Amino acid sequence: MPTINPYINFNGNAEEAFNFYKSVFGGEFGKIVRFKDIASAEFPVPEKEANKIMQITLPIGPTLLMANDVPEMMGPVSENENRSKIAVRAESQEEAEKIFKGLSAGGTVEMPMDQSPWGSSFAILRDKYGIEWTVEFDPKVTLS
Numbered sequence: 015m016p017t018i019n020p021y022i023n024f025n026g027n028a029e030e031a032f033n034f035y036k037s038v039f040g041g042e043f044g045k046i047v048r049f050k051d052i053a054s055a056e057f058p059v060p061e062k063e064a065n066k067i068m069q070i071t072l073p074i075g076p077t078l079l080m081a082n083d084v085p086e087m088m089g090p091v092s093e094n095e096n097r098s099k100i101a102v103r104a105e106s107q108e109e110a111e112k113i114f115k116g117l118s119a120g121g122t123v124e125m126p127m128d129q130s131p132w133g134s135s136f137a138i139l140r141d142k143y144g145i146e147w148t149v150e151f152d153p154k155v156t157l158s
Contacts, residue, residue, distance in 0.1 A: 015105070016102050016103060016104050016105065016109060016113060017076075017077065017102070017103050018077075018100055018101070018102055019077050019078040019079070019080050019100075019101045019102075019103065020077075020079055020080065020098060020100070020101070021080040021081060021082075021098060021099045021100065021101040021148060022079075022080070022081040022098045023081070023082060023083075023084050023098065023099070024067070024081055024082070024083050024084065025083070025084060025090050026066055026083050026086075027083070028066070028067040028070055028081045028082060028083045029046075029067050029070065031081065032067075032070050032072055032079075032081060035072055035079060036072055039072065039074050039079075041072060041073055041074065042073075043070060043071065043072055044071040044072065044073050044078060045069060045070065045071045046067065046069075046070050047067070047068045047069045047070070047132060048064065048065055048066065048067060048068055049063050049064055049065075049066050049067075049068045049083075049085070050064035050065065051068065052068055052131040052132060054131070057131060060085075060087075062086070063083075063085050063086065063087075066083035066085070067081065067082055067083045068082055068083075068132075069081075069082050069132070070082070078101075080101050098146075099138075099145075099146035099147060099148055100145065100146070100147050100148075101147075101148045101150065102147060102148065102149050102150070103150050103151070103152070103155065104149065104150065104151040105151075106151060107135055107151050107153075109151070110127065110135055110137075110149050110150065110151035111127060113149050114127050114137045114139065114149045117139055117141050117147050117149070118137075118139040118141070119142070120141075120142035121139055121140050121141040121142045122139065122140045123137070123138075123139050124138040124139055124140060124146070125137055125138040125139075127149065130150075133152065133154070134150050134151060134152035134153075134154075134155075135150065135151045135152075136148065136149070136150045137149045137150075
């Protein structure tokens, strides 16, 4: 069965916000990936974006609170739109593809299902109701 986790976009202060959330909920960060960690010839990262958060997770009960900083080249995050998305973590590649196909029907694919720079199968879409979703399968992560 897939899991669903809240995912928040920030304008460069994801780390600050997550240190606050950690002070409220407790626990330890499950993952912190900075843009410099995934930089390559195919994915160059400007120096001013290098230390920004590409992905951060904080386990809260059985779910993950997830977030990233939106690079300046993509424009500022509007408080009223594109602030958050729903992240679905599938148990298998087949389940990820089925969920992606179902959610994207009548919607807009923003990033097709493909191998991510961090090693999982990953996609971003906006469903026909305008809700943004990420769908991911990471063979290194076991869901329970």
